[in-house]
Amino acid sequence: MSIRRNLDHISARLPLWHLHWYVTLDSTQLEAQRLIDEGCLDHTAIVSQEQTAGMGRLGRRWHSESGQGLYLSAILRLELPPAHLPGLTLALGLAAKRTIEETAELDCDLRWPNDVLVAGRKVCGILTQMHNGAVIAGIGINLNQRDFPLEIDDIATSLDREGASNFSREDLLVRLLDYIEEYTQLYCRDGRDIVYRAFRMNSTYVQGKRVIVEQDGRSLRGVTDGLDADGFLILRAETGERITILAGGVRPVI
Numbered sequence: 001m002s003i004r005r006n007l008d009h010i011s012a013r014l015p016l017w018h019l020h021w022y023v024t025l026d027s028t029q030l031e032a033q034r035l036i037d038e039g040c041l042d043h044t045a046i047v048s049q050e051q052t053a054g055m056g057r058l059g060r061r062w063h064s065e066s067g068q069g070l071y072l073s074a075i076l077r078l079e080l081p082p083a084h085l086p087g088l089t090l091a092l093g094l095a096a097k098r099t100i101e102e103t104a105e106l107d108c109d110l111r112w113p114n115d116v117l118v119a120g121r122k123v124c125g126i127l128t129q130m131h132n133g134a135v136i137a138g139i140g141i142n143l144n145q146r147d148f149p150l151e152i153d154d155i156a157t158s159l160d161r162e163g164a165s166n167f168s169r170e171d172l173l174v175r176l177l178d179y180i181e182e183y184t185q186l187y188c189r190d191g192r193d194i195v196y197r198a199f200r201m202n203s204t205y206v207q208g209k210r211v212i213v214e215q216d217g218r219s220l221r222g223v224t225d226g227l228d229a230d231g232f233l234i235l236r237a238e239t240g241e242r243i244t245i246l247a248g249g250v251r252p253v254i
């Protein structure tokens with residue numbers, strides 16, 4: 001059943017959350033910013049069937065055709081110093097991975113900092129932003145796409161393309177919001193190290209992976225060597241240097 005027709009039922013399953021559902025939006029992130037500016041409640045969640053200006057990390061676009069993906073922004077009023085925001089993305093990745101694995105029954109990998117992969121291709125991306133003191137956790141999950149634009153067709157996938165179509169979208173959304181709450185609480189209450197440890201255990205990218213990283217216009221090659229105290233990735237570069245990766249795009253060396 002579609003999420004829209006079932007909205008009352010979904011809201012009843014998510015007593016903590018204030019759900020806003022749209023047919024189309026520019027971006028659920030932008031709508032979240034507008035709602036924060038209007039003073040919305042903590043745990044406001046925005047879902048849109050389509051986004052005309054879906055936003056990805058590093059200024060990229062997030063393809064958001066109608067009905068092809070889950071496009072969600074969750075507003076969290078957390079007591080979080082801005083320096084702890086990057087690490088929160090790792091907690092959200094764990095929430096998304098667990099949601100997909102339990103709902104679509106597909107094994108997932110996490111690629112630092114914000115990608116969920118199935119069979120090595122990206123199925124879900126996370127964009128964590130701060131606006132007027134509130135966190136906006138933006139999550140996009142590719143559901144039905146059979147084809148992607150040419151430039152990402154060999155690096156992106158969807159749950160359907162990986163053979164998972166027989167699951168409830170309602171369950172996916174409910175589980176995702178439940179786990180967002182669980183993992184952000186874990187991060188804020190029980191400490192960042194617990195989340196970093198869980199991330200390490202759920203990601204083949206954190207330790208010993210040969211990668212190329214694009215950072216500050218440089219292409220760095222090396223082997224990953226763990227996370228630092230703020231959740232940033234450490235790269236042992238071919239030059240022997242240990243480099244902290246703050247925001248680059250990480251690709252495997254094939």
Ligand code: BTN
Pocket residue numbers: 026027028029030051053054055056057058060062070071072073114115124125126127138139140141
């Ligand atoms: C990335 O991997 O680059 C992050 C992608 C984040 C996409 C989601 S879809 C819901 C929310 N609204 C947006 O405009 N972006 C995020």
